[in-house]
Amino acid sequence: MTGMEAISAHNGWAISAIGVTIVFTGLTVLSLTISQLHKVLAFMERKKSDSQKRAEGAKEIDVSDIIIPGDMKETAREYKMIIDRMDAPFSLPRLLELSEKCGLNRPYSNLNDLIGSGLIEPDGEGYYRWKGPDNP
Amino acid sequence: MTGMEAISAHNGWAISAIGVTIVFTGLTVLSLTISQLHKVLAFMERKKSDSQKRAEGAKEIDVSDIIIPGDMKETAREYKMIIDRMDAPFSLPRLLELSEKCGLNRPYSNLNDLIGSGLIEPDGEGYYRWKGPDNP
Amino acid sequence: MTGMEAISAHNGWAISAIGVTIVFTGLTVLSLTISQLHKVLAFMERKKSDSQKRAEGAKEIDVSDIIIPGDMKETAREYKMIIDRMDAPFSLPRLLELSEKCGLNRPYSNLNDLIGSGLIEPDGEGYYRWKGPDNP
Amino acid sequence: MENMFMDFISNTGFAMADYRHIIMIIIGITFIYLGIAKHYEPLLLIPIGFGILMGNIPVFKGLGLGIYEDNSVLHYLYFGVTSGVYPPLIFLGIGAMTDFSTMLARPLLMLLGAAAQMGIFLTFLGALALGFAPNEAAAIGIIGGADGPTAIFLTAKLAPMLIGPIAVAAYSYMALVPVIQPPIMRLLTSRQERLIRMEEPREVSKLEKIIFPIIGFLLCCFLAPAALPLLGMLFFGNLLKECVVAERLAQAARTSIIDSVTILLGLTVGASTQADVFLTPQSVGIFVLGAASFCVATASGLLFAKIMNMFLKVKINPLLGAAGVSAVPDSARVVQMVGQEEDPTNFLLMHAMAPNISGVIGSAIGAGVLWSFMS
Amino acid sequence: MENMFMDFISNTGFAMADYRHIIMIIIGITFIYLGIAKHYEPLLLIPIGFGILMGNIPVFKGLGLGIYEDNSVLHYLYFGVTSGVYPPLIFLGIGAMTDFSTMLARPLLMLLGAAAQMGIFLTFLGALALGFAPNEAAAIGIIGGADGPTAIFLTAKLAPMLIGPIAVAAYSYMALVPVIQPPIMRLLTSRQERLIRMEEPREVSKLEKIIFPIIGFLLCCFLAPAALPLLGMLFFGNLLKECVVAERLAQAARTSIIDSVTILLGLTVGASTQADVFLTPQSVGIFVLGAASFCVATASGLLFAKIMNMFLKVKINPLLGAAGVSAVPDSARVVQMVGQEEDPTNFLLMHAMAPNISGVIGSAIGAGVLWSFMS
Amino acid sequence: MENMFMDFISNTGFAMADYRHIIMIIIGITFIYLGIAKHYEPLLLIPIGFGILMGNIPVFKGLGLGIYEDNSVLHYLYFGVTSGVYPPLIFLGIGAMTDFSTMLARPLLMLLGAAAQMGIFLTFLGALALGFAPNEAAAIGIIGGADGPTAIFLTAKLAPMLIGPIAVAAYSYMALVPVIQPPIMRLLTSRQERLIRMEEPREVSKLEKIIFPIIGFLLCCFLAPAALPLLGMLFFGNLLKECVVAERLAQAARTSIIDSVTILLGLTVGASTQADVFLTPQSVGIFVLGAASFCVATASGLLFAKIMNMFLKVKINPLLGAAGVSAVPDSARVVQMVGQEEDPTNFLLMHAMAPNISGVIGSAIGAGVLWSFMS
Numbered sequence A, B, C: 001m002t003g004m005e006a007i008s009a010h011n012g013w014a015i016s017a018i019g020v021t022i023v024f025t026g027l028t029v030l031s032l033t034i035s036q037l038h039k040v041l042a043f044m045e046r047k048k049s050d051s052q053k054r055a056e057g058a059k060e061i062d063v064s065d066i067i068i069p070g071d072m073k074e075t076a077r078e079y080k081m082i083i084d085r086m087d088a089p090f091s092l093p094r095l096l097e098l099s100e101k102c103g104l105n106r107p108y109s110n111l112n113d114l115i116g117s118g119l120i121e122p123d124g125e126g127y128y129r130w131k132g133p134d135n136p
Numbered sequence D, E, F: 001m002e003n004m005f006m007d008f009i010s011n012t013g014f015a016m017a018d019y020r021h022i023i024m025i026i027i028g029i030t031f032i033y034l035g036i037a038k039h040y041e042p043l044l045l046i047p048i049g050f051g052i053l054m055g056n057i058p059v060f061k062g063l064g065l066g067i068y069e070d071n072s073v074l075h076y077l078y079f080g081v082t083s084g085v086y087p088p089l090i091f092l093g094i095g096a097m098t099d100f101s102t103m104l105a106r107p108l109l110m111l112l113g114a115a116a117q118m119g120i121f122l123t124f125l126g127a128l129a130l131g132f133a134p135n136e137a138a139a140i141g142i143i144g145g146a147d148g149p150t151a152i153f154l155t156a157k158l159a160p161m162l163i164g165p166i167a168v169a170a171y172s173y174m175a176l177v178p179v180i181q182p183p184i185m186r187l188l189t190s191r192q193e194r195l196i197r198m199e200e201p202r203e204v205s206k207l208e209k210i211i212f213p214i215i216g217f218l219l220c221c222f223l224a225p226a227a228l229p230l231l232g233m234l235f236f237g238n239l240l241k242e243c244v245v246a247e248r249l250a251q252a253a254r255t256s257i258i259d260s261v262t263i264l265l266g267l268t269v270g271a272s273t274q275a276d277v278f279l280t281p282q283s284v285g286i287f288v289l290g291a292a293s294f295c296v297a298t299a300s301g302l303l304f305a306k307i308m309n310m311f312l313k314v315k316i317n318p319l320l321g322a323a324g325v326s327a328v329p330d331s332a333r334v335v336q337m338v339g340q341e342e343d344p345t346n347f348l349l350m351h352a353m354a355p356n357i358s359g360v361i362g363s364a365i366g367a368g369v370l371w372s373f374m375s
């Protein structure tokens, strides 16, 4: 059986029509939801910060804080522990290697942050020194 | 059953003889093929470049171009897109991290190429700047 | 069936008692063994170094030598082979990449050692040179 | 001993090969060539190409060498294909690599990804009309989805014997997207349309990106539950990526998992094209229908974009419609390329990622619908 | 066609969902929220949470979508749980990540890790008393071991139908360790005790670290052979780590292997919580007993430390006892936190790792004992 | 309760161990010691050694602990060995790591890799003569191939019960290559011969390196189709490496895939040496034959090199023949070492890699031939 006959016999038209409908429905609904999502989030954000302003005065809260894992302090503490076991001044590649071995998260990025924030400083001869507090 | 008797009974001599023959045949044929391969390739190369010289004048074609993936331009474009999202001057480790996250191929090697070609330059204070055209 | 009755019927008391006993026995024995282990090792170490001192004079032997894989010489040889295939002066990231490709162990750490020992030296312009013997 | 030797000789590939093996080996080498020299989807064409070679070495039956023999190594590795496990794992990795930002910034463009899936259903009808059984027709239709893992998954569930030809057809056309799409794109759009510039998309917040995979998953799978294995993994991978705190899992998904599975999937799908199951009249039909479906999908995307423009104040560049077929990211690059032919300063790539990725979601939903009707 | 359309609609999740699916989806989202926003064990709560979503999309039977259907993708991936293969592979990775130095330096602290396993056996008795069958009671008891892979392994062997609730209970309470433990710790210790400082541990030589996994393995597995799959892998991973010469294998164990398995284990364990097997009165019992067992385990560790102090010249800080429950490394962090509340310059974290890790060994032995009695 | 306690005690390893367990545990520890302290193939000896420990903890039957019990974790992991899947995956990684340049530059040296495979067939004859069945004799013969994955693959297909002893013998002798080969090398060569210097090899182009794995695969597998699983993967891995555009797949093959499989293969092959199947008179025969085959293989390579020199104008250093046994890269290093004893400025390592790698191909072909005759 071929041709139109085959299509009809196997409900081809119906299946295709439903299929196209479902695909369009799915992506349309998703599209609508997304287009509203950031408005809802912005609204909630505003409301939350309003109520917090009232409660805590002018202190600003940044949502991103909730999401970014560990603050700098935690990171600094972890790296300080490793640095303590190395000679001073220490070499950056070795610190990277050790921090990877210890399973610390994203050592490249974190070390970069630590250097950026001045907690770790180059000694001018290719090595680095810890410049932060002893117990971060 | 042991000894010569066992060997004969299980076709040991025949199997061994065939086995040694096949191993030698295989590696000999492979060895001969390889020894001719680079001659064939060199011949084809010569012929191809001859015909191209006739067609396009003196313009030289390098086969390796066919094989090396993406040219510098494509690479430069991809990295420029990432660099645009970072502060200027930017830090190299962070760029590496981001480019790995974006799934770019072989970031170490590529960045090295970019630095080598002067598209990215150190600013003398441990950070780097984009020196290439704005739309590479 | 519930309550004490259920516990008794299923040998609950016995199983728990044996279980707690075994867990304690296991960790206690392990704890005792460990606490003796380093004494035994230290004793063996002393004895071994005594006998070696007698045999070889004052030459000191460091056990850690037995454990650390490959000495610097082997490492230097491997890296020299790669460096020979690169232009001089060479770039460090590319060397790292090549050494990873060649399957060398822990390239970061090893390169660091090589730089630390002066076998590889920066040329002052961002590139590096081999300063060791030609056949390490 | 002479007998044994002749026996052995008659069991070598040299003695057993016929013209069909030669054809398949040439096809395999062509795939490898296209991947290496032309950079057409090298991560897939090279494993598939080498798999075609491995599947078409003439081997004697009984030892357990061929992919269709129960105890062969290839058969064990192929189990990930027939059981449908490999494609979701690849989707996990894709999710962990994909940035949905551009789509979140302009959700309207998702409709283009829906429109381009018309190719699936028209090809399904075409395959029925050519006399294929409904389950085969559905598997053939999904070629128009331009999404390899989805095509392999649905075919494994509906018509396992067609995995070889359908996968080869799907990847061939995906590799040829830069050849197939541009003429259609130039034909169906005017120069004015191709010159349209898109607005910078708005910034998307981290929180939106985290919430999206959860909402997207629930909505799509409530609507089309049969898309669960594919979309579940896709959105899960994306959640791992966006949530930051599970970065090491996302890293595993987007490196060792997806790469290992890609190797095994490519190799075994290639090897499943054993000459006797591949070189059939059916395969010819599959290739013809596959080509048609790519054209229909491209045209549908383009035309739907033009229809949308009738109702929109800020017009969209209809070339973006062509990216709706998926074939990530090649069709988006083609859009960029064709757009820059008219105006070299017009950057459409980023915008084209939105229909491109929604096309992946669309074809997974389409596959789900077809699967649930055929079972 | 109308019929088919209505049919399709009636098979969507929207038509099939009832209140139980909603409850489970809320639980799943809560897990994801706790993992992302609160950083409670994100590497486990996020996969389990998303798995709960995947397992509770309402799907029709027969197509092979649900985790309990024979030919579904989730079912194939779940096989690593039911066969007991995933947990030992996770232990391999943990072994390759863990530094046993602090434990080797102060072996006496290992006894705290033994004491805290009382939770396992008291919960086992409690579960028997509540009317659970012995195999179920043993699986429930192991929640008190505060060790996810061990709990999943034993449950897979003894009471596979309870994997969902037991894993969810175990990981919930492990995530809540920072909430559950501190009140008990403050209640059972005096300020004087919490102020006790620990001596610097002695240096541990490389050779000791290499020999330890071999001796540890032989001793523990001679005593409790049923702990072989878990402890064998744990100590083997540690040997790979310490021997240096097999660093690339240790690296594989602690990255691609453990991360891949964590994804698959979390996802499928989550998906095994299908509403109809999860929302039962049994599960309520399991959660109540689980909470109790965490409290008992914490208390046992603390009290045993106080008993030890009666006999020791150099007193140990009894807070360390709470780290004996395992829940690595959260309970050790809690010890650090509670200690620093009294004296911010008192660093207990490193010392707490000793009971913490020996608690892992202890619960694996405990699981072995229970398994061998139940079979 | 007293009864249960005595029961438990009688089921511990302490009660069940006999002298055979002790012997095996000592063997296991020796393997670990050789790997760590002597650096003999640490990536294999350490997993195998620890596997021997895991397989020889005395366990009671029925619970599912032993590797030969159907539902044990070790049994599931061992399936990759018995099904023959692990060795080809290791070959995939080896292919992705190996640079065939030196071999391509001097193809003549490949013949040395062929000559050294005489060891395989002479051992096969010896094993037949000692009364082994033909399939066992073939598996024993392959020890002479000095290639672990090939030996395990063939034994899994032909004589699965011998995997333990054959793998242990093969890896033992491979580890002892620096001890076994030098005396034979010194005995069979003159000082003049050992002093011969090899020419710098010619530069090999990228294109050659890409084409080689395809041609090599087709030639070898047309000739010996049964070498398909091993050589297919070896050449495929090499193609991934050389083609550059699939670098991320090559990276996966040479790191996570090969490392994960090495762990599992080593561990389970070690565990398969359970005392009752390992400590048999057969094993003694296997070890004697294995040692003989290494000696024969080394001698064949050396002598064949000397024969070649009769016909060559530019002589080759016959020491290179010893590298033909494979045992990559140890035997090549031994060549370098013995050569430098005579002339410290003579670098043979690079040249020795050519026969070394062709020895791998040679023994895979040999395994294919034996397999096809035994089935």
Ligand code: NA
Binding pocket: D117, D144, D145, D146, D147, D324, D325, D326, D327, D359, D360, D362, D363
């Ligand atoms: Na699509």
Ligand code: NA
Binding pocket: E117, E144, E145, E146, E147, E324, E325, E326, E327, E359, E360, E362, E363
């Ligand atoms: Na525990």
Ligand code: NA
Binding pocket: F117, F144, F145, F146, F147, F324, F325, F326, F327, F359, F360, F362, F363
């Ligand atoms: Na060999």
